[in-house]
Amino acid sequence: MLRSDQILATVEMIQKENLDVRTVTMGINLLDCRGGNIKETCARIEKKITHLAGEFVPTCDLVSRRLGIPIVNKRISITPIAFVGAGFERGDFVELAKALDRAAGLVGVDILGGFSAQVEKGMTTTDREYIASIPEALAVTSKVCASINIGSSQKGINMDALDMVGRTVKELAERTKAQNGFGAAKFVVFCNQPGDNPFMAGAIHGLEEADAVLNVGVSGPGVIARALERLISTNGAENLRLDDLAEEIKQTTFRVTRCGELVGRQVSKALGIEFGVVDLSLAPTPTVGDSVGEILHILGVDAIGAPGSTAILAMLNDAVKKGGLFASKTVGGLSGAFIPVMEDALLAEAVGRGELCLEKLEAMTCVCSVGLDMVAIPGSVDAETISAIIADEMAIGMINNKTTAARLIPVPGKEAGDIVSFGGLFGASPIMPIRNVGKSSRFIAWGGRMPAPIHSFKN
């Protein structure tokens, strides 16, 4: 029987409230592509990607049309490239990045992630060559994204790698100066990086994964914001309590996740590739009405960053997980609310008004995924300070057994308050002021390792 109220709610969700599947990401294992030399390896990589993902984009488009749900991004994630390119040198890794860029272009995906390494405990010679290649590799390619895992709750934090990534971020921004340091937006540093995250820039196809797998990232901050507004206008704010709002978020997430699961399974079936996970993250876009910040406003803070913001975000993140976990057979990836400053119009505005500072943003990352994401900072901030900001974020992940990440963009030639815009999904924001610049270099200079925390010793 047709229940018109339910049907209209779902139609509203898709048509008016920005429900989309943010990404379908195909993970591809490239370990068997290592050849005797760089040329052969590049050729094998291109062949494998074009073979497995040749029909990927048209199939996504077909399913999207059939169901009437937009799939915003079609992406590929690969085995962390430092494993694939074991023994290669810096210049070789740049060639690998170019090969990946070509393959991504050929199959028509929006972006490819996995130009990555996992160095949370130690670095091989290859890892060092790989890190050294990142600025050039990302500057000469357009679709390749890099990420590096430098810490984990099991192994601690690799402080030598941390020192290198601070400098890498700076150099990356300098090399892409003409685009306001956009290269740094394609590089993210992780603690506890998951191997099945479909979101960029941190998507990789983990070593634990099968040959090829499809992961789906749903979206929906706009859907949740509208559902809350509807609930409040129907019942009146005076008749609602916080748990009623949490319940509404949960139920809405259920429906959003189900749409993602449906799309993922249909694409997976059509391509004959195993379905992996649904990532339940609430991923905002710069579009008006598709903001996590807006949900914080609706839930009761007049300024994002005001006291209460962290608590609200904790509840939001938890309710999203509860609704999504039941909706999907397999949940994975990052699964939480994102607060990427440049990609969320309301967060960016809060930075401009001085309501949201780095320290509060850092506090908020303790209760949500994923971390200090898409934060534009002054180009004058030194590499050691950047490393130290990343170290703080890594420590939060390490101690709390959660994924944290940092994607900082030191915009060359710009200072706090200036506006930077990358356009499209990458968004725009005022540059966030950084306090206490240049006061952490002695800490970073130690190098070595931050030992694994006590609660990692469970055997």
Next chain:
Amino acid sequence: MIISVMSKDRPGIIADVTGAIFELEGDLADLNQSVLCGYLTMILIATFNSSITPEDVIAKLSHTTSEEKFDVLVKKVDTPIEILKARMPEKTYILTAQGKNKSGLVHGISSFCYERGINILDLATTLADDQYTMILQLDLSHIAAIKDVRDDLAGYADKTGLRIVLQHNDIFRVTHEISMK
């Protein structure tokens, strides 16, 4: 036999109707009923011994003791009735159309479907604050390219001022039901 009953709604209608069938030793196979603005209509499928005629069923139903008589239609079907519910066709879509209330809206959209060989599996309409909403469940099995229907619908929406959305039934199934099967 296919039996159709219409009556002003009151408690006991189903008990009366099924009681009459029971007394004629009929076997009730399936029943569907709907209430609109205080009036009930019901369609039943029942099998009887070959000696029972449609007139017997009408006579039995006319003897109920309520103040308002049932309006009854009975049709004898010679071919065996397929009782098992067929699976929903794979290309089942939900079309929602909303706009300012005026006469001819349902006729317009149903004619649109008819002209394209689209069968309407189910239809629900509501009127609220002068806004008329039609929700149609459609079988698009005979349509080669859904895009053509979407394009035609966009043209129809422009012409009529209706807001029309066409989406696959699966979306509504997975968002409204616990099971994903």
